[in-house]
Amino acid sequence: MTAEREPAVAVFGATGCVGRAVAAAFARVGRPVVAVARRRPSGRAGSRFLALDAAAADPAVLAGLLADAGVDTVVNAAGGWVTGETANERAHVLLVDNLLAALARAPRPLRLVQIGSVHEYGPLPVGTAADETRVPRPVSAYARTKLAGGESVLRATRDGLVDGVVLRAVNLCGPGTTDVGFLGAAVRRLRAATPDRPAELTVADARRDFLDVRDLAAAVLAAATAPVAGQVVNVGRGEAVPVAHLLDLLIAAAGPPPGAVRLRTAPVDSRGGDWTLADIGRAARLLGWRPTTDLPESIKDMWDASGADHAVEQP
Numbered sequence: 669m670t671a672e673r674e675p676a677v678a679v680f681g682a683t684g685c686v687g688r689a690v691a692a693a694f695a696r697v698g699r700p701v702v703a704v705a706r707r708r709p710s711g712r713a714g715s716r717f718l719a720l721d722a723a724a725a726d727p728a729v730l731a732g733l734l735a736d737a738g739v740d741t742v743v744n745a746a747g748g749w750v751t752g753e754t755a756n757e758r759a760h761v762l763l764v765d766n767l768l769a770a771l772a773r774a775p776r777p778l779r780l781v782q783i784g785s786v787h788e789y790g791p792l793p794v795g796t797a798a799d800e801t802r803v804p805r806p807v808s809a810y811a812r813t814k815l816a817g818g819e820s821v822l823r824a825t826r827d828g829l830v831d832g833v834v835l836r837a838v839n840l841c842g843p844g845t846t847d848v849g850f851l852g853a854a855v856r857r858l859r860a861a862t863p864d865r866p867a868e869l870t871v872a873d874a875r876r877d878f879l880d881v882r883d884l885a886a887a888v889l890a891a892a893t894a895p896v897a898g899q900v901v902n903v904g905r906g907e908a909v910p911v912a913h914l915l916d917l918l919i920a921a922a923g924p925p926p927g928a929v930r931l932r933t934a935p936v937d938s939r940g941g942d943w944t945l946a947d948i949g950r951a952a953r954l955l956g957w958r959p960t961t962d963l964p965e966s967i968k969d970m971w972d973a974s975g976a977d978h979a980v981e982q983p
Contacts, residue, residue: 681746843973904946
């Protein structure tokens with residue numbers, strides 16, 4: 669008698685910072701991972717990899733590939749801060765609709781963890797935390813299309829086509845996140861800084877909820893098996909941290925020579941607004957999840973990992 673094969677997890681957007689962390693989290697607990705992205709990454713192979721454009725793939729072909737791989741859980745970590753209505757629509761709506769069309773062909777509803785964004789709620793009044801009962805009022809193309817994709821997952825779940833859950837994540841930091849957000853841009857400038865060519869970093873009077881990408885991966889891992897079908901769950905640290913403090917932590921981690929950094933203040937000019945804060949009580953109740961990586965550690969690991977192409981490790 670042969671042992672039954674462990675069901676696999678398909679991670680879409682597996683070459684991005686979130687997808688890499690999610691794939692590592694599942695691999696760490698022994699789940700086979702099928703990594704899916706448009707282009708095969710360079711370097712070590714790691715998980716089984718499918719190079720395809722999920723927004724354009726034939727749903728029947730995609731369904732067959734997932735069935736052949738023995739997939740029973742799908743994580744959509746694809747998308748990101750892209751420019752323009754068309755690009756956002758493709759990355760966050762068309763891709764989700766195509767993925768749902770493929771999953772609807774499965775003989776039973778598969779678990780689908782859709783990674784959304786706290787920006788789906790829209791601008792928050794300073795001092796308030798967004799909980800999942802808040803009516804979303806997104807203002808950017810990114811936030812509007814992320815909301816539309818998440819709502820498609822929830823509708824498909826109500827219709828019995830998938831077993832879906834939407835995690836609305838806050839801003840991210842930690843290893844591998846240097847391609848996203850103002851912290852990533854600050855890392856790149858600090859890497860190139862010298863006293864002769866100092867890094868100029870802008871400090872805005874803003875407070876934002878930041879989470880280590882490995883903590884987000886742990887929440888995805890919990891959501892893969894928790895009884896949360898049809899739910900929206902916020903994932904964050906649950907604290908609004910001054911941007912100035914985050915930059916202080918990054919500069920302390922970098923340890924630049926004297927004169928290599930210049931700070932200037934400026935009004936908030938960001939797609940994330942001047943205040944983000946997620947109420948994470950539902951994540952604690954339904955997922956048994958809380959963040960475990962503190963910000964100094966996360967930003968130090970972010971800086972250290974930016975010096976080379978490191979694999980994402982679990983905290």
